Amino acid sequence: GAVVSQHPSRVICKSGTSVKIECRSLDFQATTMFWYRQFPKQSLMLMATSNEGSKATYEQGVEKDKFLINHASLTLSTLTVTSAHPEDSSFYICSAVKNTDTQYFGPGTRLTVL
């Protein structure tokens, strides 16, 4: 198997602040990581594809200036939600690709913006 961690697991912040979420592949290197958002009782919604050493590729409708992604190393990608608002409250999940074909997911981060 493969282990992907996320930090923090839960965060509550005030409207207008920025929140950084880390995604780490603990026992393998991942040139590609994905960031998803998930609303209750719904499927995963892909936000962006993060490739190590290059700019992230954002899905249509996802604001790149709002959701900053940095893939600084083969084991770490970060998602920063800038100037968060209550509508950004959601469950954010990352995944890392091992051996170019299998995605392993992190445990998710619950963001609540007051």
Place this chain on the structure above:
Amino acid sequence: GESVGLHLPTLSVQEGDNSIINCAYSNSASDYFIWYKQESGKGPQFIIDIRSNMDKRQGQRVTVLLNKTVKHLSLQIAATQPGDSAVYFCAENPGGNQFYFGTGTSLTVIP
């Protein structure tokens, strides 16, 4: 990868019965498939995978069947237990870093 934010279909089964969760995939070029289990408040967990050169693969209490002719994937869970209650997603990989997810099925096990 792609995914669609739709409300999930549901499946209820009695504890001890077998469960079958179905998934239709879209890309005939997909050659690798994965089933994930997601419990409430957690990230999806890898269950089992299958490559297109196989039509059946078994794990512990789970079996994945692949029908490439009709582009259909199923997950069978034997002797379903309350701990199996979760949302199950299938994913297809046509190569590279492209992943396409099904909408997911919410499985509820009735004790």
